[in-house]
Amino acid sequence: MPKNFAIVDLFAGPGGLGEGFSRAGRISDSQMKIQLSVEMDDHAVQTLRLRAFLRTFDEFPDEYYAALKAGKGMPDWQSLFPAQWKHAEDEVRQHVLGADGVFDELAFELDHARESRHGDTILIGGPPCQAYSLAGRSRNKGKADYVLEHDARHYLYREYVRILERLRPAAFVMENVKGMLSSKVDGGGIFHRVLDDLEAAGDGYRLLPLASPIPADGSRANARNFLIRAEDHGVPQARHRVIILGIRTDLAGNLPAGLTLLGGPQPSVTVDEAICGLWSLRSGLSRKDEADVWQETVREQAKRIAASEVVPDEVRAIAQAIVMANDLPQLRQSGWRGETTGMPEHLRAWFQDPKLKINLHHDTRGHIPDDLGRYMFSAAWTRVFGRAPKLTQFPAFLQPEHRNRASGAFADRFRTQAADRPSTTVTSHISKDGHYFIHPDPKQCRSLTVREAARLQTFPDNYFFCGPRTKQYHQVGNAVPPYLAYQIGKALLGLIG
Template identity: 25%
Template sequence: MDLFAGCGGITLGFVTAGFELVASVESDPWAAESHGANFAAVSRGTNREAYHKAYDITRETPASVFRDLGISGPVDEQVDVLVGGPPCQAFARVGRAKLRHEAYRRDEDDADIAFLVDGRVNLWQRYLHYVRETKPLALLMENVPDILNHGGRNVAETVSEHLRREGYRVRYTLLNASWFGVPQTRERMFLIGVHEDLDEDVVFPSPTHFSVLPIGYEGTRATARKLINATHGDIEHSHCLISDPSEKDDLPKATTVENAFADLPPIHALDLLKSGKIARGRKDPSEPMRYTSAMPTSAWSRLMREWPLFAASDYSTGHVIRYLPRDYKIFHLMEEGWQYPEVWRFVEEKRRQLIEQRWASGEAKDDDEMQAFIKEWTLPYDPGKFPNKWWKLRRDKPSRTLMAHLGKDSYSHIHYDSEQARTISVREAARLQSFPDGFVLRGSMNPAFKQIGNAVPPLVAYTIAMTMRPIIGCRPMPDICRELLAEDSQSLPATEGSGEKCVS
């Protein structure tokens, strides 16, 4: 059962690892619709239409959800594994700043601590309620690393203590998606609980890839290490485990953005703008897209095109981009890896040069025309306040974290190819998050971006699910990563895999 399910990142990972979806709970209508579109047909309940429905977890109980889905029998006998990631906006540092800003705008007395009193902070308690009701054999919770220090409080440790009292052995850690083949340096806290009746230890998956994390990631990892040191390294009295890969492990290098985008056709934004083929308005993620090659040309594109149960044929969907007429020309001039302060300085100097050229050549005819030209070459944000507002991908490295605000803008992920001069498409964002090409997203472009940014990378969820299988007594099954991610293997036909089904 998947709580706070979104469009289904965790569900996809567990279904691919042989688990059967019992139920999902998600309040966002478009995300719930996407979840149902992808998983209703392979779910346990008899009322398939109900799998597309949005549920408010603060009002619904497991019993009411099961009843709606057509699942009968005792509530505490339906679920073997409970999974979910309570909303992270109040925990994440970026989210905290936004909450404070909105609280100040409303002139609230507690604006300074808005992130502490936000209602979503305590949604983990609803997760615990579902644990008590369904009594799963094992559970998985995901959240941002800042949950380890929320206003001086380690919420992950609080959750662990509550679960321990419910009879679970619990551990949590920080895992980086790039360590498991995902072309993105997404860092998240994962907590696993195993019921003590199983007499099994909590095990986290071992990294399959290595990447040097960018500056800024060490802070949260240092905080986690302090949690262990505070218990003098006594593993029996610390719920936190940290084990990072190193170059000495001789692991394959992390998947790069260039590998991730293999086989996706180019979109030349400046040409589209000049010809009038791109305009403001709704973009449809269901719009079909044909590949540039009949067969996958990288290990990652092979995985994306041949993912079991979600294999794409000769085309995919969602290769649509934002209409940004002012900025395509700036994207064209940016260098890989540039962030907003560098772009701002470049544009300021470029504007000065262009104005001098226009005056010298006599092109500046009147003040209105000059003001319009200046506006076209002026960026609106303070580079001191918004250092991460823009970022141009580096083709030879994993992407940085995809965020939910991709639903409002995608300047944080500008395509590395200057000839295309644009931000990433919905399908490119999905690939960076490890959603296969056969996975469909409901709603327009903005909801689709938001669903992707909010999700747990399916490949990370899959790796965790494969690690949890033997803990709850499931037989071994083939690993899709061994079959589809091996660089030297031949392209394989999509298979559903074999092995004993588990109930998630």
């Protein structure tokens, strides 16, 4: 008999895991629906609440598309659809997990979910990863008063385990950064402690890898087998994350040994394939932000690059073509184009919404004139050589005025996303300056828009991120790719549905 599972989503961010699991739950005889999402960030909570509201409809209401087209903010949903908005408010809770009193406040909700569903619940989420990430560990080394064992973020996974103990779900999925595999605290590796704690929680769980065969002898998989390469699973991004699937022991007796739950690697999806159909845009200028001024600035930068004897001939040729071009972009914010003929079918079906007639969040940042030249040079170099240039390969007139530029610590400061392969990992750093996320077209001289980053993360095109643009970037960078989550959700239902 088909089951109906309630999902509890912890550390939910803008809802990447929840979006994927919700969509997987709508295509199976067994259903999955989010009952509770918990997140601390104000703007991510707004995003979650709006999406939870929209999911209460079989088709999103016309008022949503009208609001998107008008671009003047959302209507008062509580007045228009009070029952649906109340459902969304009940589903999404703003809490700082691990803070005093929060667990006690959630305990009633967890008990109700477990008892009303007779154990048919699923726990998902990814505890914050700054303490485990390689970048975070590098930053921490530079802090004179940093003590590893005193960093509470190392132990936030225990709050996940604590909720797992209380909820005792049929299954759970926990996501974290690759750095968790090598992170150490109190003289030992953290990852094996995490696995031990998850395995022993509640009624006990069998921990399964997703991209490697299930061990035939019932043993725990090798630690590195919990690593998922998103680019192997239809996501246009080289995002490597630890994802642990746990099945409650009373349900794990007849698991198919030797089965790889996510199947074999899929063909790679490139940046160009992922962002096709989005309008070409110019960046902004920090001063005198007008199209003709921008174009003149771009041509002046191109002339300098084309005339430089230290720049490779192929890069100089691209710059010279930009000097002569009569088709430089003029718009900073997209019109509607929408053609996706170059996109793989699985993503076309995933992204598109026939009722959506506007590109959401597809507007550009402003940049200083020298950054236009740096972005143009980096994009042209990447087109020629298939990789972004190191800072030492930039001509002197494009070198940034940084005291420590010669230290080597910022060798990759300007990184273009190559058009013909998956992007590098989209992280929350994209909210800061965009230097690591340069658009592959040398004519556009800009960083990626929020929508382009969201495409690389596989958020559907009708997914609206609340808050100012910086916060939108931050939400996108912190998310789990929804299309990857969708595949995990389908695989999970195949085991326990």
